[in-house]
Amino acid sequence: MTEQRFRRFQLPRWTFPAIAVVVLVALVGAAARDPVAVRRRAQAASSETSRSAGATLSTDATVVAIDRLLAASRLAAGVEAAAAADNLTILRRLWLALAGTIPSLEEIRRFEADTEPGAVDRALATLLSDPRSAEALARRLASPLVGEEKGEFIVFRRDRFTTWLADQIGANRPWDQTVRDMVSARGLWTDTPAVNFITQAAANGVIDADKLAGRVSRVFLGARLDCAQCHDHPFAAWKQGEFEGLAASFAQAKLSPVGVEDDPARVHRIDRTSVAALATAMTGAGRNVPPRVPFGAEWLGSGGTHRENLAAWVIHADNRRFDRAIANRMWSILFGKAWHEPVDDIPDPGPASSPDDLLDLLADDFREHGRDLRRLIGVIAATEAFRFASTHPDLGSAEGAERVTATWGAFPLTRLSPDQMIGAMGATTSLQTIERNSHVLTRTIRFFRETDFLREYGQVVDSQGGSLPATIPQALVQMNGKLAREMVEANVVTATGRIAGMARDDVARLEVAFLVALTRRPASEERELLLPLLTLAETKGRGLEDVMWTLFNCPEFSWNH
Amino acid sequence: MPTRLRTPVGPRYEGIASAPTGRRSVLLAAASLGLSFALPALPARAARCRGVERPRSLLVVWLAGGPSQLETFDPHPGAAAGGPTQDISTVIPGVRIAADYRRLAEVLDRFALVRSLVSKEGDHERGQYAVKTGYRPDPNAIHPALGAIAAHELPATGLELPRFIALGEAEFPSRGGYLGNELDPYRVFAPGQKGQNLVPHVEADRQARRLRALDSLTRSFETGRGEAVRRTFHEHTLREALTLMTSEQLAAFDLDGESEAVKGLYGDSDFGRGCLVARRLVEAGVRSVEITLPGFDTHARNFAGHTAQARLLDPALAALVGDLEDRDLLDSTVVLVMGEFGRTPSINPLDGRDHWPHGFSCLLGGAGIAAGQVIGSTDPEGVAKQPADPVEIPDLSATVLAALGIDFAREVATLVGRPMKLSAGTPLARLLCGEA
Numbered sequence: 003m004t005e006q007r008f009r010r011f012q013l014p015r016w017t018f019p020a021i022a023v024v025v026l027v028a029l030v031g032a033a034a035r036d037p038v039a040v041r042r043r044a045q046a047a048s049s050e051t052s053r054s055a056g057a058t059l060s061t062d063a064t065v066v067a068i069d070r071l072l073a074a075s076r077l078a079a080g081v082e083a084a085a086a087a088d089n090l091t092i093l094r095r096l097w098l099a100l101a102g103t104i105p106s107l108e109e110i111r112r113f114e115a116d117t118e119p120g121a122v123d124r125a126l127a128t129l130l131s132d133p134r135s136a137e138a139l140a141r142r143l144a145s146p147l148v149g150e151e152k153g154e155f156i157v158f159r160r161d162r163f164t165t166w167l168a169d170q171i172g173a174n175r176p177w178d179q180t181v182r183d184m185v186s187a188r189g190l191w192t193d194t195p196a197v198n199f200i201t202q203a204a205a206n207g208v209i210d211a212d213k214l215a216g217r218v219s220r221v222f223l224g225a226r227l228d229c230a231q232c233h234d235h236p237f238a239a240w241k242q243g244e245f246e247g248l249a250a251s252f253a254q255a256k257l258s259p260v261g262v263e264d265d266p267a268r269v270h271r272i273d274r275t276s277v278a279a280l281a282t283a284m285t286g287a288g289r290n291v292p293p294r295v296p297f298g299a300e301w302l303g304s305g306g307t308h309r310e311n312l313a314a315w316v317i318h319a320d321n322r323r324f325d326r327a328i329a330n331r332m333w334s335i336l337f338g339k340a341w342h343e344p345v346d347d348i349p350d351p352g353p354a355s356s357p358d359d360l361l362d363l364l365a366d367d368f369r370e371h372g373r374d375l376r377r378l379i380g381v382i383a384a385t386e387a388f389r390f391a392s393t394h395p396d397l398g399s400a401e402g403a404e405r406v407t408a409t410w411g412a413f414p415l416t417r418l419s420p421d422q423m424i425g426a427m428g429a430t431t432s433l434q435t436i437e438r439n440s441h442v443l444t445r446t447i448r449f450f451r452e453t454d455f456l457r458e459y460g461q462v463v464d465s466q467g468g469s470l471p472a473t474i475p476q477a478l479v480q481m482n483g484k485l486a487r488e489m490v491e492a493n494v495v496t497a498t499g500r501i502a503g504m505a506r507d508d509v510a511r512l513e514v515a516f517l518v519a520l521t522r523r524p525a526s527e528e529r530e531l532l533l534p535l536l537t538l539a540e541t542k543g544r545g546l547e548d549v550m551w552t553l554f555n556c557p558e559f560s561w562n563h
Numbered sequence: 564m565p566t567r568l569r570t571p572v573g574p575r576y577e578g579i580a581s582a583p584t585g586r587r588s589v590l591l592a593a594a595s596l597g598l599s600f601a602l603p604a605l606p607a608r609a610a611r612c613r614g615v616e617r618p619r620s621l622l623v624v625w626l627a628g629g630p631s632q633l634e635t636f637d638p639h640p641g642a643a644a645g646g647p648t649q650d651i652s653t654v655i656p657g658v659r660i661a662a663d664y665r666r667l668a669e670v671l672d673r674f675a676l677v678r679s680l681v682s683k684e685g686d687h688e689r690g691q692y693a694v695k696t697g698y699r700p701d702p703n704a705i706h707p708a709l710g711a712i713a714a715h716e717l718p719a720t721g722l723e724l725p726r727f728i729a730l731g732e733a734e735f736p737s738r739g740g741y742l743g744n745e746l747d748p749y750r751v752f753a754p755g756q757k758g759q760n761l762v763p764h765v766e767a768d769r770q771a772r773r774l775r776a777l778d779s780l781t782r783s784f785e786t787g788r789g790e791a792v793r794r795t796f797h798e799h800t801l802r803e804a805l806t807l808m809t810s811e812q813l814a815a816f817d818l819d820g821e822s823e824a825v826k827g828l829y830g831d832s833d834f835g836r837g838c839l840v841a842r843r844l845v846e847a848g849v850r851s852v853e854i855t856l857p858g859f860d861t862h863a864r865n866f867a868g869h870t871a872q873a874r875l876l877d878p879a880l881a882a883l884v885g886d887l888e889d890r891d892l893l894d895s896t897v898v899l900v901m902g903e904f905g906r907t908p909s910i911n912p913l914d915g916r917d918h919w920p921h922g923f924s925c926l927l928g929g930a931g932i933a934a935g936q937v938i939g940s941t942d943p944e945g946v947a948k949q950p951a952d953p954v955e956i957p958d959l960s961a962t963v964l965a966a967l968g969i970d971f972a973r974e975v976a977t978l979v980g981r982p983m984k985l986s987a988g989t990p991l992a993r994l995l996c997g998e999a
Contacts, residue, residue, distance in 0.1 A: 393787030403790035471796035477804035478760040556780040557797040
């Protein structure tokens with residue numbers, strides 16, 4: 003009886019497999035969901051505003067003032083303006099600066115489909131609202147903010163910091179608020195990622211206040227106050243005592259099981275004997291140093307922790323150094339070269355903001371627009387100088403080159419960073435843009451390729467300013483490396499193979515190859531020179547490999563121009 | 564008055580396509596270099612102190628992770644700090660090292676042993692920076708590693724190989740720093756094989772076509788940008804890379820010509836092969852070689868870990884020194900063996916030792932070094948933190964540079980024009996021949 007009843011309720015045999023299949027499908031569906039779709043939709047909603055903002059900037063008062071200032075300096079030096087760069091070249095510059103890669107063929111086609119005036123401005127606005135640009139900018143800024151060192155194990159989480167920073171940039175949060183968090187945040191390196199700005203200075207389990215004071219002065223004030231750690235600054239007016247006072251603002255910060263905390267009982271103690279070079283100046287006794295700022299004491303916050311008070315001072319509206327520093331840094335991200343090199347040691351501001359000082363023009367605009375990083379980027383990118391060609395009649399001679407360089411008369415040549423190089427290689431290989439919602443396998447392959455490539459190419463960004471020539475190992479990786487081979491090889495997954503298979507004839511193949519690697523079409527002489535490579539080799543695919551290899555190794559690929 | 568930094572010079576404006584030809588002059592130079600081996604050998608010690616005409620080389624054996632002084636060159640068996648590690652006598656009377664280093668004990672008199680190094684950095688990254696460069700990390704400048712300074716300062720006529728070569732996996736590669744990226748080491752990750760990325764992907768005729776096309780594309784990029792493109796040194800770098808790819812000197816990376824007996828002496832390990840390659844590179848005229856042996860960061864199971872490391876280090880290092888001496892190269896090569904710091908006298912609950920930048924050891928031997936002596940000592944009971952007769956890291960760096968015949972106090976301008984001394988230390992006269 004029981005058995006019979008049981009039988010009546012027995013489920014069909016295929017039930018469990020079917021449930022398993024349904025669950026699996028649901029899981030796969032959930033896993034394959036576009037991770038950035040929500041953000042994309044939000045952006046689409048706001049894209050109208052950024053679109054109009056992008057379109058109007060070239061006639062913006064600040065942009066006009068900068069153009070006038072630079073025109074005057076060219077006139078004084080007897081330098082003609084360079085011709086305007088073509089739109090694709092500007093697109094390439096924007097992508098390198100803001101996305102850390104070159105535009106893929108897909109992006110180039112999309113860009114060229116927009117034939118209305120103002121296409122560059124629209125492309126910039128789209129790029130700025132793209133999560134990729136927030137990520138790339140965060141990586142660029144993380145380097146000066148938390149350095150290139152691996153830092154103390156466990157307490158410093160670079161990945162968390164960079165992701166957090168990308169989120170702030172992506173949300174277009176005012177820069178001063180982001181900075182205030184970095185300087186004053188409390189908590190764990192994992193759940194309050196801003197504190198990694200503090201914990202990057204942990205050495206041997208202790209937070210190094212001197213290092214933090216150095217970072218704050220360099221990145222947020224554009225001054226190397228830390229030179230005054232051991233001696234008065236050689237050029238500027240910084241005194242050793244001023245640096246010590248700044249460092250004292252970080253003395254309360256300490257590491258604890260609940261993260262970074264401020265302990266009011268802690269004081270900044272200078273023990274001169276620990277600095278070997280100063281041992282003769284004062285031996286034995288240490289001394290306590292109270293927090294002190296080198297200028298603008300009235301801007302200091304009150305009632306908070308020392309760090310909170312300092313943060314208020316750093317971002318104070320009257321602290322022009324703060325805005326000048328980020329203006330110079332953004333200029334360097336867009337041009338590959340800072341307005342003032344080194345980027346973190348810029349001249350003191352004059353007593354009042356001057357229309358003859360480019361950094362003042364940018365800084366005032368930045369402050370007046372709520373310290374909006376996107377606006378700052380837009381202003382710089384809208385200047386005439388940013389849209390000049392990198393060719394110039396005076397570049398034939400060394401003296402001419404000096405003059406052109408000094409007056410920003412042509413767009414400067416700067417070498418791609420390793421990060422940009424890997425990005426550019428990826429874009430060249432894949433035709434489509436690789437991004438967060440690319441297939442997980444594509445992204446995984448990219449990750450391992452990049453890791454391998456960077457191991458040989460060198461990952462460390464030069465922090466000493468200037469654009470240095472490539473090294474021999476770098477030239478070798480680019481010519482003979484594994485990634486170079488994979489990129490160049492004609493097969494079903496590479497650009498080379500797909501161009502070879504899909505383009506209608508050799509002329510078209512050559513054109514696409516140039517677009518993919520150099521974001522431009524070949525000139526007629528180049529076409530004449532390179533077409534024989536396509537017809538000469540035994541198979542067409544192999545000829546195209548030779549062309550791709552050549553494009554990938556020429557200076558035009560690895561130097562932003 | 565600081566000397567303005569040298570920029571790459573040479574025939575940089577010639578076309579790329581003609582690069583890998585004309586090695587005759589180089590071979591001649593190499594042959595003349597080889598001739599000096601035929602000169603009558605001086606008694607080894609005398610030659611080492613007087614120096615030979617050959618340009619000197621620096622060979623750094625980097626023990627990455629912080630080797631325990633107590634399990635290597637400064638054992639204290641039976642004392643509180645000593646742990647289970649036993650010691651053995653060495654060829655230097657009265658000097659004992661860890662029992663795992665039997666072969667090294669037989670050649671220890673080729674080295675001076677410093678047991679009292681003090682550094683201010685107890686973190687791996689900062690520690691290796693301090694020891695490799697002689698300076699503490701400084702946000703204003705990246706200091707060049709000793710290896711980069713040696714490569715920069717020592718002449719390398721006729722050398723087609725990179726001047727500074729690093730063998731093995733280094734977590735924190737040495738840097739050329741303010742001397743320039745071109746002084747970054749050429750890194751070979753798997754010693755014993757030819758360096759990576761040296762073989763073109765395609766056969767000669769296709770490679771030639773590619774280079775010709777590259778030449779014309781470079782010309783076309785130069786149009787209207789002349790000086791700006793020349794300042795990238797793009798062609799110059801490519802030319803050097805192409806020269807290296809076809810150089811016969813690359814044979815120095817290849818161990819096929821070495822007998823099994825010799826390879827056996829160095830040991831069948833990446834590190835052993837690295838040491839053998841290092842000897843061949845020095846022989847070929849490379850000015851600066853660094854070989855990394857990772858694995859000394861023994862926070863747990865310190866003693867077993869160090870015994871395993873010794874199995875790699877002991878044969879390779881002993882073979883390297885013996886081989887250099889047999890080939891009359893030790894007199895022109897400074898050999899430095901050390902890591903970023905030592906390890907604590909106390910033993911933690913995981914049977915490990917932790918970071919200890921106070922009173923750790925190094926070996927320094929070869930050209931210009933007064934070998935066969937021991938400097939400094941540490942407290943066997945592990946109570947006193949400071950060692951007796953401490954040696955500061957900057958002074959060690961100055962000593963190494965002085966032994967190489969380099970003006971260690973010379974000022975060089977960094978990229979931003981700040982003058983920097985190659986070393987801020989003072990050489991230890993006791994460690995240098997003829998100055999004791």
